[in-house]
Amino acid sequence: MFNTLKSQPVDKIMALMQMYREDAREGKIDLGVGVYKNALGVTPVMRAVKAAEKVLWDVEGTKSYTGLAGDPAFGKALSGLVLGDTVDADRLSMAAQPGGTGAIHQAVELIKMANPDATIWLSAPTWPNHPSIIKHLGMAMAEYRYFDNETRAVDFDGMMEDLKGVKAGDAVLLHGCCHNPTGANLNVEQWKEVATLIEAKGATPFIDIAYQGFGDGLEEDAAGVRLVAQMVPETMVAASCSKNFGIYRERTGLLFTVSNDAAQAKVTQQNLTHLNRQNFSFPPDHGARLVTMILEDDGLKADWMAELEEVRTGMLGLRTQLADALRERSGSDRFGFIADHRGMFSRLGASPEQVEKMRVDHGIYMVGDSRMNIAGLNEATIPVLADAIIAAGV
Numbered sequence: 001m002f003n004t005l006k007s008q009p010v011d012k013i014m015a016l017m018q019m020y021r022e023d024a025r026e027g028k029i030d031l032g033v034g035v036y037k038n039a040l041g042v043t044p045v046m047r048a049v050k051a052a053e054k055v056l057w058d059v060e061g062t063k064s065y066t067g068l069a070g071d072p073a074f075g076k077a078l079s080g081l082v083l084g085d086t087v088d089a090d091r092l093s094m095a096a097q098p099g100g101t102g103a104i105h106q107a108v109e110l111i112k113m114a115n116p117d118a119t120i121w122l123s124a125p126t127w128p129n130h131p132s133i134i135k136h137l138g139m140a141m142a143e144y145r146y147f148d149n150e151t152r153a154v155d156f157d158g159m160m161e162d163l164k165g166v167k168a169g170d171a172v173l174l175h176g177c178c179h180n181p182t183g184a185n186l187n188v189e190q191w192k193e194v195a196t197l198i199e200a201k202g203a204t205p206f207i208d209i210a211y212q213g214f215g216d217g218l219e220e221d222a223a224g225v226r227l228v229a230q231m232v233p234e235t236m237v238a239a240s241c242s243k244n245f246g247i248y249r250e251r252t253g254l255l256f257t258v259s260n261d262a263a264q265a266k267v268t269q270q271n272l273t274h275l276n277r278q279n280f281s282f283p284p285d286h287g288a289r290l291v292t293m294i295l296e297d298d299g300l301k302a303d304w305m306a307e308l309e310e311v312r313t314g315m316l317g318l319r320t321q322l323a324d325a326l327r328e329r330s331g332s333d334r335f336g337f338i339a340d341h342r343g344m345f346s347r348l349g350a351s352p353e354q355v356e357k358m359r360v361d362h363g364i365y366m367v368g369d370s371r372m373n374i375a376g377l378n379e380a381t382i383p384v385l386a387d388a389i390i391a392a393g394v
């Protein structure tokens with residue numbers, strides 16, 4: 001039977017991770033996979049996570065199953081972090097998922113169950129696993145313009161023009177904040193215009209929020225999702241705790257939906273629970289439990305927020321330093337966008353050949369579309385990268 005299997009394309013981010021590991025050069029710089037690293041190149045366990053784990057070790061009396069949709073307290077805590085109090089609780093349905101990727105997969109399955117003829121609209125570019133999952137599940141997709149390669153900012157006119165093609169029953173995938181891979185984000189006015197258009201079209205917004213707290217702040221980064229959830233009758237949100245709680249390998253995510261009314265929310269909930277049962281039964285609990293403990297405890301939450309803020313401002317500092325170093329070397333402001341972008345990534349705008357040259361000549365690893373993970377930098381490597389960017393002729 002297996003001899004009928006075809007070989008599968010390798011995920012380009014995963015392939016880059018492997019190449020970096022295999023590079024024996026000292027001084028190699030990893031700007032590839034979206035994992036936060038501190039100045040020492042370490043992805044630390046956050047203080048509040050460690051503290052919660054200690055408590056959990058003491059108090060956890062069973063490892064028996066939770067609910068099919070996970071512990072409702074987790075759903076309440078995480079959807080609350082994203083939405084604040086903008087939506088009535090009885091319009092929400094939710095199910096814990098194995099990470100943000102699990103939530104996206106399940107969201108696409110939900111769309112397929114609700115409307116197999118839906119087209120899912122993606123920003124050009126987007127996280128490569130978005131189209132990959134949608135294709136895997138056999139759904140149609142379309143692209144809307146998003147990034148202006150000249151200005152390295154959002155091509156908002158192009159985006160709105162393309163979204164005019166959205167049909168009733170389609171879903172529009174939006175990055176809640178810290179757009180991956182570009183780092184260019186919508187402002188609040190633009191979010192309003194997008195929400196108005198989606199509402200007028202009778203489509204459903206599908207928001208992927210994987211970096212809340214990495215951009216302009218926890219509340220600020222959720223402003224777009226909150227607006228959409230208030231302005232459009234139905235919304236779906238895939239939220240990840242991998243980055244902002246630093247619990248990547250614990251696979252902690254949530255898919256939640258806002259339905260038109262409480263009766264619909266009950267039916268949506270049954271469908272989310274059903275999908276979990278079909279795909280993996282019970283979602284992983286350890287990470288979800290830690291997140292719940294942190295968000296429900298004032299002390300732990302304050303410490304988590306403080307550490308997240310250190311992470312966020314640290315990345316902003318790296319952005320400014322890199323933009324300054326490039327201003328000095330290029331004698332121009334053309335790299336100013338690096339300081340304006342938000343989140344872990346910036347798309348540099350280098351050609352694949354230039355990206356390859358930086359890898360071969362300097363051991364600098366960025367994704368082939370020139371996405372850089374800013375958190376892979378530190379004070380010592382910024383001048384090295386700035387020199388390499390100029391030497392590559394970017």
Ligand code: LMR
Nearest residue numbers: 013032033034035127180
């Ligand atoms: C990334 O974009 O690098 C991260 O979201 C990690 C991944 O799974 O691709």
